[in-house]
Amino acid sequence: xxxxxxxxxxxxxxxxxxxxxxIGMGVLFGVNEEGVKGYIEQGIxxxxxxxxxxxxxxxxxxxxxTHFHATGVGAFTLAMVLxxxxxxxSRTLKQVTSILIGVGSLYALAxxxxxxxxxxxxRHAAHDALVTQLITKSTVACLSLGVLILFIHxxxxxxxxxxxxxx
Numbered sequence: 001x002x003x004x005x006x007x008x009x010x011x012x013x014x015x016x017x018x019x020x021x022x023i024g025m026g027v028l029f030g031v032n033e034e035g036v037k038g039y040i041e042q043g044i045x046x047x048x049x050x051x052x053x054x055x056x057x058x059x060x061x062x063x064x065x066t067h068f069h070a071t072g073v074g075a076f077t078l079a080m081v082l083x084x085x086x087x088x089x090s091r092t093l094k095q096v097t098s099i100l101i102g103v104g105s106l107y108a109l110a111x112x113x114x115x116x117x118x119x120x121x122x123r124h125a126a127h128d129a130l131v132t133q134l135i136t137k138s139t140v141a142c143l144s145l146g147v148l149i150l151f152i153h154x155x156x157x158x159x160x161x162x163x164x165x166x167x
Contacts, residue, residue, distance in 0.1 A: 004091070004094075007094040012102070019070065023071065036060075040063075043120050044059075044119055046120070050122030077102060081102060087150075087153060089160060089161065100145050101146035106135070114132055
């Protein structure tokens with residue numbers, strides 16, 4: 001049943017890119033954790049009026065959450081996309097559902113946005129930044145819709161490919 005990977009290719013690629021991003025963040029922490037923490041400290045020092053005593057540890061936590069969410073959500077979405085490939089969904093529905101779930105895997109970018117923006121803007125402003133909110137809302141909506149479509153299909157069979165007739 002997994003012979004038609006082409007119909008879920010975009011979802012697979014997005015999920016794998018998310019996983020690689022998460023692994024890359026982990027490598028970055030292992031190779032240059034002090035550099036990441038230095039970025040945070042320099043931003044806080046340059047924008048002291050936007051920060052409090054908890055800022056450095058909270059922003060560092062945003063970086064860690066980027067890594068955790070990219071690897072966790074990336075693995076979850078990869079599994080969901082492979083499940084889609086194994087279903088009897090129509091090819092078009094497989095494509096749409098896997099793309100939705102693949103886009104949903106990019107949720108970790110919301111945490112990255114907060115990490116990247118917070119040293120300059122402050123934690124609350126980074127959380128409320130337009131880019132952070134757009135990433136959060138669009139990826140959660142896509143993931144939720146994709147998983148809902150998959151769940152309904154698994155529960156009811158709605159969206160199955162029409163049986164092919166042999167001549």
